[in-house]
Amino acid sequence: MLDNELGQFLRARRASLRPDDVGVISHGMRRVSGLRREEVAVLAGMNADYYTRLEQGRERHPSPQILDALSQAMRLDTDARTHLYRLAGAVPSGRTTTTTDQVSPAMRQLIDGYPLGAAFVVNRALDILAANTLTQALYSPFTRADNLARMTFLDPAARQFYTRWGQTAEATVANLRHAVGLDPNNPRLRATIRILTEQSPEFTRLWNTHNVRGKTHEAKHFLHPDVGPLALTYQALDIPDALGQQLVVYHAEPDSPTAQALKLLGSLHATRDHTPNT
Structure with missing residues (x-):
């Protein structure tokens, strides 16, 4: 490959x-x-x-x-x-040998303390390394919120959750292509691409286009089964002291329907977490 x-x-x-x-x-x-x-x-x-x-x-x-x-x-x-x-x-190629998947305590404290949006850390393979509670609530329709690429192509929930699935799929593959250029020998990245190629014809087709794209700031459109449609903007920032990691933050326009839906989603998630099993 x-x-x-x-x-x-x-x-x-x-x-x-x-x-x-x-x-x-x-x-x-x-x-x-x-x-x-x-x-x-x-x-x-x-x-x-x-x-x-x-x-x-x-x-x-x-x-x-x-x-x-x-x-x-x-x-x-x-x-x-x-x-x-x-x-x-x-x-x-930079200091590719020093990439790390260990999220610092300071970064975990930062994302946990951000209550207004979904904040999480990903590596070059798009593994979710750390996430705040609103991220967990946002991605709760998926079987597991572990890797954005796997979730997009292999989880049945993706086609309904991502209302613009085709656009999301293209951006995800182009982002992985970009990551390969940065760190071609990254074992986790290579393993992720191999699994997706073996299991998803859609991924393989898009992978073979060789489109390359880093993360942008385009709006994200989701449909959550608990609160309905969500239109979120986002920022993706490299973490200087953790090569290969990015901080991603989804947020809504203040006082918008999406902002109200996010508040409701956070409350529902918190209520479920504190409801004892019967």
């Missing part, structure tokens, strides 16, 4: 581009999806044979100048361009 990531990425991006996207005039029947190798080479100002070697994995260390040219030719955005550089070994 990771043996020729650079070539696979280039092929997938080439296949996703139409001639009109890049100003290429197309003549006659096209036997390939997207651009031809020769067309990419012309757009990037390089030899077609050299570009072919890049896709086939016979050339794995293009220069920064070549990568810049390919980024422009393929119309890569910032995340995809950074990912391309990392796959080519042109961007330092």
Whole structure:
């Protein structure tokens, strides 16, 4: 899966581009999806044979100048361009050996003390490492709230919970692609991708598109069986002293229906936790 990531990425991006996207005039029947190798080479100002070697994995260390040219030719955005550089070994991978899944006591205290929204910590594999009570209430429809990617693709509750499931699925896969570029040898990340590839055809299809995207700040739309629809914005922040961890916070507009629903959800969750079993 990771043996020729650079070539696979280039092929997938080439296949996703139409001639009109890049100003290429197309003549006659096209036997390939997207651009031809020769067309990419012309757009990037390089030899077609050299570009072919890049896709086939016979050339794995293009220069920064070549990568810049390919980024422009393929119309890569910032995340995809950074990912391309990392796959080519042109961007330092950073202190990947020091990644940790241990959440500090200070961070746990911070998320536990945030009462207005769902706050949790994830690693690069999208494992939920720590979560406040409102996060637990939010994700209570799932069999277990352990990994955002597994929950999205393998838990039956996902299709109803995520009212825009297709968008959520695409963003989740693109985020994992981004993580692979940052930390390609992370064993937990590789295991997560392997399991999802084996068990979810939808994941495999999206994985093979090679779309790359870090976390954004787009609104999240959920449908919770206890309180109905929720429209939440969120922030995802890297934790400086815990490489590979991100703090994610979902919050609602003040005095909005979603804010009232979150308060109700928190109360219902607290009541259930304190109700003795009969």
